[in-house]
Every structure is written in structure tokens, then in C-alpha cells.
Amino acid sequence: MRSALITACFLVASLGTGAFAQSGAPARAMPENGFVSRSQYTNAFFGFSLPLPEDPTLTEAQLSFKRDTPSHFLFGLKCEKVTDGFFNAHAKVTVFYVNAEAISNASPEDARKVALRGDGNLTNIKIGGKEFWKRESEEKVPEGKMWSTVFTTALNGYVLQFEIESFDKKLTEQLQRCIDKITFFDPAKAEEVAGTASRPYNPAANVAQTSFVPSNSRVGQLDPGVFSGNTYTNDALGLRYQFPAEWIIENKATVDKKIEAGHQFAFGDDPAAAQEHEATWQCARVLLSVTKDASGTAVEEVNPTIEVIAIDSACFPGSHFPTSADDHNAILDTARQFSESLGGEVFSRESQSSTSGFVIQGHLFLSISGSMSATPMGRTVPVKNFVSLDVTQAGDYWVAWMFISGSQAGLSEIKNNTRIAFRLQATAAGP
Numbered sequence: 010m011r012s013a014l015i016t017a018c019f020l021v022a023s024l025g026t027g028a029f030a031q032s033g034a035p036a037r038a039m040p041e042n043g044f045v046s047r048s049q050y051t052n053a054f055f056g057f058s059l060p061l062p063e064d065p066t067l068t069e070a071q072l073s074f075k076r077d078t079p080s081h082f083l084f085g086l087k088c089e090k091v092t093d094g095f096f097n098a099h100a101k102v103t104v105f106y107v108n109a110e111a112i113s114n115a116s117p118e119d120a121r122k123v124a125l126r127g128d129g130n131l132t133n134i135k136i137g138g139k140e141f142w143k144r145e146s147e148e149k150v151p152e153g154k155m156w157s158t159v160f161t162t163a164l165n166g167y168v169l170q171f172e173i174e175s176f177d178k179k180l181t182e183q184l185q186r187c188i189d190k191i192t193f194f195d196p197a198k199a200e201e202v203a204g205t206a207s208r209p210y211n212p213a214a215n216v217a218q219t220s221f222v223p224s225n226s227r228v229g230q231l232d233p234g235v236f237s238g239n240t241y242t243n244d245a246l247g248l249r250y251q252f253p254a255e256w257i258i259e260n261k262a263t264v265d266k267k268i269e270a271g272h273q274f275a276f277g278d279d280p281a282a283a284q285e286h287e288a289t290w291q292c293a294r295v296l297l298s299v300t301k302d303a304s305g306t307a308v309e310e311v312n313p314t315i316e317v318i319a320i321d322s323a324c325f326p327g328s329h330f331p332t333s334a335d336d337h338n339a340i341l342d343t344a345r346q347f348s349e350s351l352g353g354e355v356f357s358r359e360s361q362s363s364t365s366g367f368v369i370q371g372h373l374f375l376s377i378s379g380s381m382s383a384t385p386m387g388r389t390v391p392v393k394n395f396v397s398l399d400v401t402q403a404g405d406y407w408v409a410w411m412f413i414s415g416s417q418a419g420l421s422e423i424k425n426n427t428r429i430a431f432r433l434q435a436t437a438a439g440p
Contacts, residue, residue, distance in 0.1 A: 040081040040109045040167065044203035045069070045210040050084045050107070053199030055164055057137070059107070060190050062183040064088070067103070071212050082212055083107040088180060101153065103175035105184050110170065115163040117142075123168045124161040137193045139164070156181040160188050227405065228294045228321040241297050241317070246403040247432035252299050252315055253423065259298040268295070292324035311394055311415035313423055320407040330402040331373060370431045374401045380417075395420040403431075
């Protein structure tokens with residue numbers, strides 16, 4: 010069984026989210042059409058208006074999900090607070106998103122079934138004159154107490170889902186009060202209801218904007234590096250990496266095939282995602298892909314995998330990699346860009362990601378780790394994937410090591426059996 014957690018799925022999300030300029034809603038009617046202001050989100054396809062909380066810590070976020078049925082991401086907010094110091098700290102995250110799942114002749118019973126996909130108390134309520142199902146739960150996890158709430162309703166052949174997952178009870182209650190105040194109207198009046206203070210908002214159109222990608226992105230010309238046994242060396246980046254002995258090196262054709270398979274697995278034939286996928290790989294390149302077992306080998310667990318990816322920093326002119334452990338704001342901003350790739354599933358009831366920092370030969374690394382469950386093609390039972398993403402800067406590139414395993418112990422073992430080294434600078438003293 011190939012790994013259910015394909016690197017391409019993560020990179021498409023992490024490099025695309027938040028990196029694109031806003032774009033007006035297209036003329037063609039689609040579920041994502043809407044408007045947003047500081048005080049409300051208005052959907053022009055379904056005809057509803059959602060008040061937004063007055064909390065400056067919440068920022069707009071686009072999230073990517075793997076669904077078993079056709080689904081549309083409509084709107085999202087995210088808040089991330091770091092507690093207990095910075096290094097070895099846990100990010101206390103709040104994620105709120107609105108999703109529309111296409112279900113033929115969707116009924117209140119369908120909305121109830123969608124709400125029942127998780128644990129918690131289920132109640133039938135009315136919001137804006139329409140029937141909703143509300144599921145609430147709270148759970149103690151190592152990082153603290155987590156609140157999870159989902160509201161579902163059937164509308165025009167879809168089940169609308171308003172979902173909150175948070176470690177902040179006060180913020181959870183604020184978002185719940187906003188959902189309780191949802192109003193419905195004739196979709197033709199959406200612009201009027203949104204008001205002049207709102208701007209067009211369409212996440213599907215946003216990902217189609219690729220002007221952020223430099224036409225002369227350097228990553229395609231980057232030296233691919235060389236192998237000697239289980240050691241990978243890249244003189245252009247000034248690094249040497251030793252991976253576990255007897256692991257299998259995947260060739261470019263295999264990697265390209267896996268990237269495309271991962272894209273199809275995560276996004277199917279979504280045209281907006283296809284454009285984002287193409288833009289992403291103008292800025293990123295897999296330098297090394299090694300697996301414990303050969304791709305396609307039938308195994309019951311996740312095939313442990315290591316990927317080394319180079320990303321052209323010029324593709325993100327507004328961002329910079331932190332230069333010291335004291336630059337906390339830059340560290341958080343950079344870590345957030347990469348952790349967005351885990352945001353859809355890792356910030357779930359089963360697991361909470363964590364961020365830490367460490368230094369190797371003067372190179373600051375950001376380490377983002379977490380887990381998610383995914384159902385591989387051909388199977389009906391979800392498989393748990395444990396992931397660690399270690400990111401540093403080498404020259405004009407960001408270099409990311411992605412480690413994937415089927416258990417936390419397996420993930421730790423992989424990382425303990427690898428070695429990263431950098432070429433010493435001419436002014437460096439000592440060995």
C-alpha cells in the first residue's frame with residue numbers, strides 16, 4: 010500500500026494558502042461565490058449571511074480537505090496562540106470553517122448523518138428559520154481541553170457545515186453565537202445584503218491566481234545533488250544528509266508519479282486545485298525521496314518515507330526566514346506557512362500539532378509535527394499518519410525534510426537514524 014500521506018498534498022496546501030491576492034467572484038454561479046467584510050461573511054450562492062466575531066487574533070484561512078463526497082470550501086478563520094514558552098511549545102489553535110458537501114436531494118436526515126460523523130451530543134435546533142443539527146463535544150488531550158462543535162443544515166442539494174475546533178472556550182462561544190445569528194435570503198440580493206463595506210470573496214478563484222510565482226523561478230535549475238550509498242550530498246545548498254541504510258531511493262519518474270497520484274487523491278479533478286498544483290511545482294522541487302519499502306509493495310501500515318524538498322524563497326517576496334531564535338514573530342510566521350499543509354486534518358480532535366526549534370551547525374530549524382488520519386484508495390479503514398516537517402534555510406532556498414511514519418515511535422526512530430550536516434563557512438573555527 011502506498012503511503013496515504015503524499016507530500017504533494019501537503020505542499021499544494023502549504024504553498025498556496027494565503028499566498029494569493031484577493032479576486033472578485035466570477036460571473037459563473039458556484040458555491041464559493043461570496044463577499045466578506047470585518048463584520049460578516051455573505052454567501053451569494055446559497056444566500057446566507059454569517060456575522061463574524063470582533064477578535065483581532067482571528068485571520069482568514071483557506072483550508073484543504075480530503076472528502077469522500079464532492080465538497081466546497083466556502084470560508085475559514087484561524088487563530089494560533091503559543092503558550093508555555095516558545096521552544097517545545099504547543100500551538101493552541103482555533104479553526105473555524107464553512108463547508109458545502111454536495112449530496113443529491115439533500116435532506117435534514119442527510120444533515121443529521123453528516124453531523125453524526127464525530128462524537129458528541131446531537132441536538133435539533135432552528136437557525137434563521139431553517140432546521141439545523143448541532144453536535145458538541147469536549148475532550149482532554151495532552152495539550153489541554155479541546156472543544157469541537159459542528160452545525161449542519163440541508164440546502165439546495167448540499168449539506169452546509171459550520172465547524173469549530175478550538176482550545177479556547179471563550180473564542181468557541183463567540184463563534185457559536187455568530188452561527189446562531191445566521192440569516193438566509195434570496196441569493197440574488199447577496200451584494201445588497203453584503204453592503205458596500207464588503208469585498209468579493211471566492212477561495213476557488215483565489216487559488217487560480219499565480220502571479221506570485223516568479224517567471225524565472227530558480228528551483229528548476231538547482232543542482233539535484235548526488236548519492237553515495239545512503240548519503241545524499243548537494244554542494245549547491247552546502248549540505249550532506251545520511252538516511253537509514255538499505256532504504257530505497259525513488260527515481261524522478263516515481264516521484265513525479267507519486268506527486269500526481271497524491272494530487273488526484275486529495276483534490277480529484279478540481280480545476281482550481283489543478284492550477285494551484287501547477288503553480289506550486291514552479292517553486293518547489295523534490296531533491297530526495299526514500300522509502301523503507303519499495304513503492305507499490307503491499308504492506309498493512311504506512312510505508313515510512315523521507316522527502317527532502319527545496320523551495321524557492323523568491324516565490325514569497327513578503328516572507329523571510331528567521332535569522333535567530335530570538336526572532337519569535339518571524340519564526341511563527343514561517344512555521345505557519347508550512348504547518349498550513351497540516352491544518353485541515355492535524356488540527357482535529359485526534360491530534361494537535363506542535364512547533365519547536367533547534368540549531369544544527371548554526372542553521373536554525375523549525376520543526377512542525379503532528380498526525381492525521383486518511384483513508385487510502387482501496388481501503389475502507391482510515392490509517393493514522395505521523396508527520397514531522399523540519400525546515401531550514403540554505404542560501405536562497407528553504408529546505409524541508411518531511412518524515413512520515415505509521416506510529417510516533419516509528420517517526421522518532423527514523424529521525425534518530427538520520428544525520429544532517431552543513432559545509433562549514435571559511436571563517437568557522439574548529440572542526
